[in-house]
Amino acid sequence: MRNMVLSSQRLDLFHLLIVSVFKVFIILILDLSSIAYSASVDPNIEWKVIETEHFKIIYDSQLHSVARLYAWQAERAHSFLEPIFKEHPSKTHVLISDSTDFANGSARFLPYPQITVFPVMPGDLDSLGHYDNWAAELMIHEYTHILAFEPSHGFYTPFRYLFGSLVHPTGLLPSWWHEGLAVEMETRFT
Structure with a gap:
């Protein structure tokens, strides 16, 4: 029974880690999209x-x-x-x-x-x-x-x-x- 509780806690921590890494990845991708936007600005301004x-x-x-x-x-x-x-x-x-x-x-x-x-x-x-x-x-x-x-x-x-x-x-x-x-x-x- 104790092993099942520990493995459940490990799965919860693993799930939290995966979700956190995914969120950081998404934030970075969205921020990098600003680089593409900058190409649409006239360089002579x-x-x-x-x-x-x-x-x-x-x-x-x-x-x-x-x-x-x-x-x-x-x-x-x-x-x-x-x-x-x-x-x-x-x-x-x-x-x-x-x-x-x-x-x-x-x-x-x-x-x-x-x-x-x-x-x-x-x-x-x-x-x-x-x-x-x-x-x-x-x-x-x-x-x-x-x-x-x-x-x-x-x-x-x-x-x-x-x-x-x-x-x-x-x-x-x-x-x-x-x-x-x-x-x-x-x-x-x-």
């Missing part, structure tokens, strides 16, 4: 940077007024969300990429907290077509993702010290939780 207290806005020099708008909306999002989340990165990079007609954005935490914004307004028939202030909604939504990745204290403190932003407690939560939280925040503050 003259990049500029606007630095605010909490953000570094990186943009094509032709999009200066758009970059100023998103810099303002980013700081505004921070003022709404900081009291809720308490912990935030020292700087979040915001890349404004006008390389697609896709109205959306994305957030990632590797190798540093970064939001990519596509400054395109959603179309009337788009599922995102019902908005009040698109730039505000997008920045609040994506910055919520960044802040949800950020907290790491208690048990996670030594792991965060050793592995940096690769380790975060909310990384094991399902995607519906992350998206639901971001939609809740954008709805609450817009």
Whole structure:
């Protein structure tokens, strides 16, 4: 009987190890996909940077007024969300990429907290077509993702010290939780 319990525990540990290795592999593959995306960016763009207290806005020099708008909306999002989340990165990079007609954005935490914004307004028939202030909604939504990745204290403190932003407690939560939280925040503050 004791041998069956031990072998069951070994199987559980083996299963946990396999699942963990698979998750790390998937994260690496998804992050490597950004390399393929970088090939779609015009190499002749003259990049500029606007630095605010909490953000570094990186943009094509032709999009200066758009970059100023998103810099303002980013700081505004921070003022709404900081009291809720308490912990935030020292700087979040915001890349404004006008390389697609896709109205959306994305957030990632590797190798540093970064939001990519596509400054395109959603179309009337788009599922995102019902908005009040698109730039505000997008920045609040994506910055919520960044802040949800950020907290790491208690048990996670030594792991965060050793592995940096690769380790975060909310990384094991399902995607519906992350998206639901971001939609809740954008709805609450817009």
